[in-house]
Amino acid sequence: MLVAELVEKGSFEAIDALARAFPLEVVADLIGFTGEVRATMLRWGQAAMQVLGPTNQRTAENFPVAGELYAWCSQVTADDLAEGSVGRGIFDAEARGAIPPDTAGHIIHQYLGAGVDTTVAAIGNLVALFAHHPDQLALVRESPALVPAAFNEVLRFWAPVHAWGRRVTRDVTIEGSEIPAGAQVAILFGAGNRDPRHYENPDAFLVERNPVDHLSFGYGPHGCAGQGLARLEAHAVIEALSRRVGRLVVGPEVRVPGNTTRSIEELPVLEVIPA
Numbered sequence: 001m002l003v004a005e006l007v008e009k010g011s012f013e014a015i016d017a018l019a020r021a022f023p024l025e026v027v028a029d030l031i032g033f034t035g036e037v038r039a040t041m042l043r044w045g046q047a048a049m050q051v052l053g054p055t056n057q058r059t060a061e062n063f064p065v066a067g068e069l070y071a072w073c074s075q076v077t078a079d080d081l082a083e084g085s086v087g088r089g090i091f092d093a094e095a096r097g098a099i100p101p102d103t104a105g106h107i108i109h110q111y112l113g114a115g116v117d118t119t120v121a122a123i124g125n126l127v128a129l130f131a132h133h134p135d136q137l138a139l140v141r142e143s144p145a146l147v148p149a150a151f152n153e154v155l156r157f158w159a160p161v162h163a164w165g166r167r168v169t170r171d172v173t174i175e176g177s178e179i180p181a182g183a184q185v186a187i188l189f190g191a192g193n194r195d196p197r198h199y200e201n202p203d204a205f206l207v208e209r210n211p212v213d214h215l216s217f218g219y220g221p222h223g224c225a226g227q228g229l230a231r232l233e234a235h236a237v238i239e240a241l242s243r244r245v246g247r248l249v250v251g252p253e254v255r256v257p258g259n260t261t262r263s264i265e266e267l268p269v270l271e272v273i274p275a
């Protein structure tokens with residue numbers, strides 16, 4: 001529906017009108033935000049990601065905003081959230097003892113902190129990638145079953161999260177470098193995703209590749225808890241774009257450095273050439 005309206009308009013700002021608008025609506029409805037809080041979600045979600053990663057000026061500037069999110073989540077009650085929402089469901093679980101007391105607000109904090117900026121980045125990236133590779137969009141149009149594979153390739157090609165931390169549990173040697181037990185390391189997802197020992201022709205964007213083992217959702221027991229939702233959202237956008245759009249003519253994409261997410265800040269779509 002949203003994509004249909006944008007295609008109809010013929011030109012639009014892809015990050016504001018699609019990459020931000022869609023996940024914000026979805027996550028707001030999921031958690032059950034109503035009223036004013038809906039409008040602060042983007043600011044809060046971005047700040048939650050800026051305070052992770054290296055400590056720098058962005059961290060300092062964003063701590064107060066991330067603190068607003070934390071404070072709100074610490075005092076939110078079931079009544080603040082829409083009936084029938086997943087947020088309400090988390091409070092119901094707390095009330096019946098299925099999760100420990102006083103944890104519902106913190107779970108909601110996790111979902112908001114982790115689920116907004118990452119998905120905005122992924123959807124912005126997919127619009128830009130399909131604008132640059134109309135041949136790959138055409139392949140998805142010809143075979144709609146490629147939609148999940150196409151999203152895996154988007155995530156492999158441009159990891160929305162630069163780096164994530166791990167604590168090393170035992171001494172390890174990787175290609176001659178010793179990493180001692182207890183060290184804190186940053187895993188660079190993008191580097192693994194483009195490893196030529198693992199992916200043939202890694203710098204090519206190919207929707208038929210279906211790299212199910214890309215690292216962009218992390219790995220192991222703490223892999224992304226929201227990846228099912230992220231996939232639902234992105235698949236809907238890819239499916240709608242491939243069905244309606246032959247080619248997107250875009251202006252220059254603006255990127256702004258971020259501490260955790262690698263995302264596009266502005267992406268003008270100047271013309272939509274219909275499918």
Ligand code: HEM
Pocket residue numbers: 027110111112114115116118119122160161164216217218219220221222223224225226227229230
């Ligand atoms: C394309 C979008 C997304 C990307 C690229 C992404 C990426 C990640 C990454 C890299 C991690 C760390 C995994 C690890 O340590 O191995 C993570 C964790 C997490 N994500 Fe996502 N994420 C996305 C969307 C979402 C959404 C929509 C939600 C929820 C609504 C969400 C909720 C979480 C949570 C709760 C964790 C922490 C899991 C844990 O520590 O056990 N994410 N995500």
